[in-house]
Amino acid sequence: MRMTLLVSSAGRRVGLVECFRSSAAAIGIELEVLACDRDPQFSAACQVADRAFAVPRCDDPEFVETMLEIVRENGVNLVVPTIDPELAPLAGAAHRFRASGAHVHVSPPGVIEVVRDKLRTAQVMEAAGVPVPWTVPLEAAHASAYPIVWPMFLKPSGGSASRNIKVATSSADLPEAPEEPMILQQLLIGPEYTVNMYIDREGDLRNAVAHRRLRVRAGEVEKGRTERDPVLRRLAEGVARALPLARGVLCFQVIADERTGPCVFDINARFGGGYPLVHYAGGEYTRWLLEEVAGLPSTAHDNWRAGALMLRYDAAVFQG
Template sequence: MSQNSMRILVCSAGRRVGLIQCFRSAAERLNIDLKVYASDLVPDEAAACAIADVALKMPRSDAPEYAAAVLQAVKENAIDLVVPTIDPDLKPLALAHEEFARAGARLHVSPAHVLDIVRDKRLTAEVLAAAGVPVPSTLSLDELRATPDRLNWPVFAKPSGGSASRGLQVFDRIEDVPTEFPEPMIFQNLVRGPEFTVNIFVDADGVLRTVIPHLRKSIRAGEVEKGVTRRRQDLRDIAEGIVSALPDLRGVACFQTLEDDIHGPCVIEINARFGGGYPLADHAGATFAQWLLEETMGRPCTAHDNWREGVRMMRYDSAVYVD
C-alpha cells in the first residue's frame, strides 16, 4: 500500500452496490486511488461484483476452505483491507486474523469471542442484561415449555443465530409452539412499536466515536427500505452500554431496538459489520467508510458525531447491466 493508493476486498458483495459507492466517495475525498475487489459465490450474478474493479469467485462462507480462499485472494492481489458484509463471513475470517495480518491486510472483523456473543441472540441478551443494557425477556424452547408464564403471550420466536428476518414466527399459545425446530430458537415478548437501527463506529483504540440511529419506517427482505436519522440520547446511552459490555468490539457495527410505551427501547440484535442501511448513515455525514480507510492507511481518524438529523432514505429498485 502506497501513501495514495489502496486495494479493498468486499466479501459476499451481493447487492452491496451502495457500500462500494460509499468507499469510492470516501477515497475521492481522501485523494486515494482506490481499487475495489468484490467477491461472491456467483460473481457473474452479483450486482456489486459487476460494478467493482475486479470480481472474484469464492466458496460459501460456511465451507471449510472459505477463509483460506479469501486469504489466498488477499495475497495474490495485495489487498490492504478486507470488508465482510454478512454474518456467516465473520467467524471464519476472525479465526484466521493472524494470517491476514502477516499478509499485510487489515481484516475488518472483531475478535472471535465478540462474534460468539453477537452471533448468538440468546447469549447477546444474557451478556447485555448483565451489563444493564435493556433487552427483552428471552427464553429457550425448553425454558418456554417449562415456564410458559414467564413471557406475555403472544410470543415472538426467531433463530438464535438468524439474520435477514429469516425464520421469524409469532405464537399465540404454548399449545401452538412446535416441539422441535430445525435450528435453536429464542422466544421473547412480542413488542409492537418503533424499530430503530443504530449504526456505531468504534475506533482502533476501542473508543465509541459515533452513534447514529435511524427509524426503520419500512423494511423489505430484512433491510431498511425507508428510514430517517434521529438523535436519541437514550439510544446513545444504550450504545455506550453495549461497547462497555463488549470492550473488544471494533470498527463498524449496528444494533436494532424495538420499543413500547412501557419498557422503552430494548436491544434485539447486534451486527458486528456494516449493516444494510449504512448508506443512510454515510449520506447523513457519518462516513464510516472514510474513517476505516484513514485507520487502515495510518492517517489520523477524523471520526466525529456531527451528523445530520432528519435525513431520509427511500430506496428503489435499480439494475446493473453487463454486455
C-alpha cells in the same frame, strides 16, 4: 497512495462500494475495489467492482483459504465482510490475513460469539445494564420452566436477515424439533430504530447515528430517517461497554416498546444494510476505516445530521 479493498459476500451492496470509492477520493487514496460472492456473475456489487471473484460458501472449510489466496495474489489491504455468517470464520483467521498484509474489518472472536447468539446477546447486554426483551431458549418454554405471556417472538438464536422468524400466539405454535437452536423473546411493540456505531482501534466510541426504520423489506431498511435522541446514544454507550473488545462498525436494533421503553434486541458486528443513509447524514465510517488502515490521521466525529431521509428503490446493473 494506493489501496486495495475486498468486499466479501458483496451481493447487492453497490451502495457500500460507492461509499468506499467516494471516501477514498476525498482523502486522496487511489482505491481498487475487489468483490467476491458465490455467484459473482449474479451479484450487482461484483459487477460494479473493478474485479470480482467466486468463493465457496462461508461455512465451507475452503472459504478462508480462498479468501487468503485472493488477498495474497492481489495485494489486498482491507477485507470488509457484509453478512453475519462469515464473521466467525474471518475473525478466527484474522491473524492469518494480517500476516498476509490485510486488515479484516471484524471484531475479535469473543465479540462475534456473543452477537451471533441472540440468547447470549440478551444475557450479556442485561448484565451490562442495557435494556433487552425477556428472552428464553425454546427448550425452557417446552419444559414450562418459565411462565410465558403470549404472544411471543420466535426466532433462530443464530439467525439473520429475518430468517425463520414468527409470532407465536400459544405453545401450539412452537416447533417440537427445530433444525437449529431457537429462542422465545418478548414481543416488542413500538417504533423501530437502527443505531449505527463506529468504535476506533483504541476502543473509543467515536460516532453513533440512529435512524428510524420507517419501512423494512427482508430485514433491511427500505425507508429511514436519522434521528438524534439521547436515549439511543446512551444505549450505544451501553453496548460499547458490554462489548469492550468490539472494533470498527457495528449496528443494533431497538424497539421503543410502549410498555417497557426502548429495548436492544439484535446486534450486527458489521456494516448494516442501511449504512448509505448513515454516510449521507455525515457518519462517514468508510472514510474513517480507510484512514485507520492507511495510517492517516482520523477525522472521526459525531457531528451528523438528523432528519436525513432515505427512500430506497430498485435499480439494475446490465451486462452483455
